Amino acid sequence: MEKRTARLTVLVDPDKKAAFEKLCDQEDVxxxxxxxxxMRDYIEQALGSDWKEQVFNNEGKKE
Known part of the structure; x- marks a missing residue:
């Protein structure tokens, strides 16, 4: 099950950030x-459509 507890900080160009926010607003997201x-699309592209099973079944396991 997904948990929304991690934070990701990304530094981006202010103009790109403004354009991104404007486009998101137009899509109402x-x-x-x-x-x-x-991120979901990228993970699915790299790991396949069953990526959730791969990721969440390995929760708590260390490599």
């Missing part, structure tokens, strides 16, 4: 929602 969507 928050920048955080869009970043989470980008």
């Amino acid at each position: 928050t920048p955080s929602q869009k970043i989470r969507q980008f």
Whole structure:
């Protein structure tokens, strides 16, 4: 199950940030929602559609 407890800090160009926020506003999504969507899409592209099983079944296990 997903937990929303981790924080990710990203430094970006102020003009790109403003453009991103404006585009998010036009889509009626928050920048955080869009970043989470980008992350899910990237993870699925790299790990496949069953990535949740791979990630969440390995919760708590150290490599």
